[in-house]
Amino acid sequence: MGRLAWVLAATALAVGAAALAQGLQERTARVKRRLAKEAQAHAGLRGSPGTLPTDNSLCLLCHANFRSEELVTVHLAQGVTCAVCHGLSFEHMNDETSRTKPDLLYGRAQVSSFCTRCHGRHAQPEKVQAFLIQWKGKTRPNGRLILQQATCTDCHGLHALPDTPVLTGR
């Protein structure tokens, strides 16, 4: 490839990456706005602030194992807190019997479509393919068995409840 072709290719890549990053930021802002509205709708509940918290401290009071978990930390750095993905979950936090679920939960079949509300395609699909080949049929350190139709959280993070109960005394 000639020098000019290299420069053009490098520029196209940089522009592509910038466009991807911008798309992610825009989508993230949109999803956050929608969830903030939902949080507002819960404002009537006893003591609810009605707005999304900007940190994870309330959730971490009970879910301490998530403090340094990868999905939690990469997202917190961008203001995507637990509440952005799981809703304000005010009733969940205040149910002394632990029977009320958080506002938003995702079954295995919903994970991918949820993550892609903000994320686009992988920047380097060949790396993902190589990863898949390396792990197929094996169990990852996060406890997930990797199969051909792996979903986002099989390969990313260790986003799971601990083996021991969240609240031992409750």
Ligand code: HEC
């Ligand atoms: C007062 C303690 C407490 C607080 C605060 C709390 N949780 Fe929980 N959470 C629990 C308990 C207990 C469970 C059930 C754990 C189990 O089944 O082992 C749970 C379960 C969950 C689950 C899994 C539910 C399911 O059925 O799969 C999610 C998701 C969750 N919490 C998210 C959150 C989020 C997000 C926050 C903050 C907005 C939060 N929790 C705050 C105690 C708490």
Ligand code: HEC
């Ligand atoms: C509300 C929007 C939003 C949702 C939903 C979301 N993300 Fe993200 N994610 C972001 C933002 C913003 C970043 C930070 C990107 C950056 O730092 O450039 C990020 C970062 C990441 C990173 C780190 C990227 C890197 O370059 O190291 C991974 C991995 C990731 N997300 C996976 C997921 C997975 C898996 C899901 C679904 C469980 C998910 N995301 C859902 C917005 C979102």
Ligand code: HEC
């Ligand atoms: C088969 C495993 C696998 C699956 C499934 C998977 N990823 Fe990835 N992901 C990877 C690997 C490997 C990388 C590249 C890491 C690197 O650059 O070294 C990556 C990178 C990323 C990044 C960083 C930015 C980028 O594009 O490289 C984000 C964000 C991300 N994945 C989100 C997701 C989301 C969202 C899903 C589900 C829709 C998903 N991943 C599904 C393995 C996977």
Ligand code: HEC
């Ligand atoms: C980027 C979005 C995102 C963020 C941020 C996030 N979660 Fe989740 N969470 C999910 C998704 C998606 C699932 C379903 C994962 C799966 O089944 O693979 C999930 C599952 C869970 C579960 C159930 C795990 C199990 O084993 O059943 C708990 C508990 C939980 N999250 C708690 C939290 C807490 C606490 C925080 C903040 C400290 C948090 N999450 C932040 C998206 C997120």
